Amino acid sequence: MMNFEKRPVLISGPCSAESRDQVMSTAKALQSTANYFRAGLWKPRTRPNEFEGVGEKGLPWLKDVKESLGLPVMTEVANAEHVDLVLKNGIDAVWIGARTTVSPFAVQSIADALKGTNLPVFVKNPIHADLKLWIGAVERIDSATKGDVIALHRGFSSYGLKKFRNAPMWEIPIGLRSEMPDIKLFCDPSHISGKRDLIQSIAQKAMDLGMDGLMIESHINPQVALSDAKQQLTPKDLISLISSLKIRDLTLDKAQTLDLRDLRIELDSIDERLVELLSGRMNIARAIGKYKKENGLTVLQLSRWKEIMRSRKVWSEEMGIEQDFLRLVLEQVHKESIRIQTDILNSGLGEGS
Ligand code: PEP
Ligand code: MN
Numbered sequence: 001m002m003n004f005e006k007r008p009v010l011i012s013g014p015c016s017a018e019s020r021d022q023v024m025s026t027a028k029a030l031q032s033t034a035n036y037f038r039a040g041l042w043k044p045r046t047r048p049n050e051f052e053g054v055g056e057k058g059l060p061w062l063k064d065v066k067e068s069l070g071l072p073v074m075t076e077v078a079n080a081e082h083v084d085l086v087l088k089n090g091i092d093a094v095w096i097g098a099r100t101t102v103s104p105f106a107v108q109s110i111a112d113a114l115k116g117t118n119l120p121v122f123v124k125n126p127i128h129a130d131l132k133l134w135i136g137a138v139e140r141i142d143s144a145t146k147g148d149v150i151a152l153h154r155g156f157s158s159y160g161l162k163k164f165r166n167a168p169m170w171e172i173p174i175g176l177r178s179e180m181p182d183i184k185l186f187c188d189p190s191h192i193s194g195k196r197d198l199i200q201s202i203a204q205k206a207m208d209l210g211m212d213g214l215m216i217e218s219h220i221n222p223q224v225a226l227s228d229a230k231q232q233l234t235p236k237d238l239i240s241l242i243s244s245l246k247i248r249d250l251t252l253d254k255a256q257t258l259d260l261r262d263l264r265i266e267l268d269s270i271d272e273r274l275v276e277l278l279s280g281r282m283n284i285a286r287a288i289g290k291y292k293k294e295n296g297l298t299v300l301q302l303s304r305w306k307e308i309m310r311s312r313k314v315w316s317e318e319m320g321i322e323q324d325f326l327r328l329v330l331e332q333v334h335k336e337s338i339r340i341q342t343d344i345l346n347s348g349l350g351e352g353s
Contacts, residue, residue, distance in 0.1 A: 002093070002120050002148050004184055006035070007247055008206075009213030011074065011122075011186070012238055013038035014220075015228035016051065017058035026220040027065040029235030033242055036093060037062075037071045038215060042078055043227055044099045051226040059089040066092065074122075079106065080113035087117060093147075095122035095215075096137065098154055098166075098191075102126040107137045111144035118147040122186060122215070127166075129156040131175045138176075138183060150184045151176050152215060153206070155192035162276050165194025165231070168202065170209065171266040178262075190217040190231045199233065200241050207245055209265070216241070281333065282340060289341030299341045305334065 002009070012030050017023050017039035027037050039062060043053035062073040072092035077083050078100045086094055100106050101124055114121065121141045125134045134151065142149040153173040155166025177185050187206030189199045203214055219225045222232040233241065292299060308330070316326040 001118075002150075003035075004212050007212060008203075008242075008245070009036075009186070010034050010242060011036040011038050011213065011215040012218045012235075014040075014225065015190075015217050015232060016040045016043050016053050016226055017061055017075075018054065018226050020061045020064070022220055023058070023061040023065060024068075026218060026235060027069055027071055029220060030218060030238065031069050031071055033235075033239050034071065035213075037065050037069075037073045038075065038095075038217075039073070040076050040227075042076060042082055044076075044078060044097050045227070056085060059085060059091070062091060063089055066090065077110060080109050083110055083113035083119075087119065091119075093120040093122065095152060096124060096141070098124045098127045101134060101137045102128070104133075104136060104140070107140050111140045114141065114145040117145055119145055120147040120150065121145055122150045122152040124152045124154045124188070125156065125172065125176075127157045129167075129169055129172055131172050131179075134172070134176060135179060138180060142183075148184065150186055150212075151180070152186045152188055153192075153211070154188040158273075158276075160280050162280075163272070164192055164198065166192050167273065167276075168192050168205070168269070170205070170269050171262070173211070174209065174262055174265060184212045186213040186215055187211045188215040190215070190228070193231060195230050196222075196233060196237075199231070200244065203241065204245055207247055214242075278333070282336065285337035285340050286344065289344035292341060293345050299338055299345055308334070 010033060012034040014022065014026055023039055030037065039058065041053050041055055041058040043051065045052055062075065065071055066073045074093040074095060075086065075091055076097050077086055077094045078097060083094070096107065096110060100110070123134070123138050123141055126137070138149055138151055151173070153168075155164060155168050156172070158167050173185055173187070176183070187203070189202035189206065192202050193199050199216060203216065206214060216238060217228060217232045218235050218238040219232040220235065222229055222234060225232050289299070291297075309327070312326060312330055313323055316323050
């Protein structure tokens with residue numbers, strides 16, 4: 001059984017195991033700070049021909065870390081075969097990745113392979129924002145293994161320009177906690193942020209929300225990492241990040257759902273997405289501005305503006321938003337787009353000829 005007395009329980013290690021040396025030197029550097037050492041052996045990559053992990057070959061490397069450093073080790077499993085190999089090689093815990101959690105068939109076959117064992121399993125949220133699917137995966141695994149089952153929040157994919165690699169949408173892990181108050185909840189700030197400089201604030205937020213632990217990727221030399229190079233921290237940076245966290249006492253009842261705090265978290269999360277969307281919209285306005293400049297079109301095109309107001313009026317009716325309010329918001333957004341495009345049109349004036 002895992003020990004959750006310390007907060008945060010820390011899982012750290014590289015995104016992928018790459019070589020015996022890389023695994024061992026990273027583990028040594030993390031030994032005094034991490035409670036669990038992680039390294040992916042089988043890597044689910046978005047595109048083929050990217051580094052797909054060293055596979056089985058890395059199992060003895062992890063065993064070495066466990067035996068020579070006394071640091072418990074974990075890796076990702078995506079099918080029953082992985083589970084069998086992990087069990088045979090004395091790996092201490094596993095996680096199920098976001099791309100696997102989306103498939104109840106895949107999760108069930110992992111659950112079947114875990115039946116009767118006491119392997120602790122971390123279940124990452126599915127790639128998309130579906131609380132029920134996440135809960136369902138936790139339930140499937142929980143009814144199979146006798147070991148701990150922990151939910152692991154790694155953010156949610158969204159299309160287009162964004163601040164985060166995977167939007168945190170904090171209301172979803174909070175929703176999971178209120179439906180499953182006995183399940184421990186961890187956060188993976190590395191896969192939420194996608195870049196090093198956001199990790200600290202996400203980790204702090206997870207702690208402020210009372211999460212039990214963190215999984216943060218660390219590589220002995222992130223610059224040359226074969227996967228997720230931009231988001232991996234050196235062990236030294238990881239150690240200073242962890243010591244910078246402020247761990248406050250939890251006074252609020254964890255199982256309470258509709259309290260003011262949770263509503264505010266949801267509100268913050270929506271505002272964060274609004275800002276992301278506005279930033280995406282201004283980028284499009286910028287691209288249109290360049291097009292207009294190149295093609296000698298005027299910035300303000302009245303017929304287009306009329307069409308915008310007409311269609312948005314229909315949307316406001318559909319979504320139950322006060323029309324006058326929406327008009328005011330859109331006028332401001334439009335004004336900003338015009339300002340951006342006018343700047344583009346005027347830029348470079350007087351240059352050349
Ligand atoms: C990982 O932990 O390296 C990983 C692949 O994570 P996720 O499933 O969250 O993308
Ligand atoms: Mn990774």
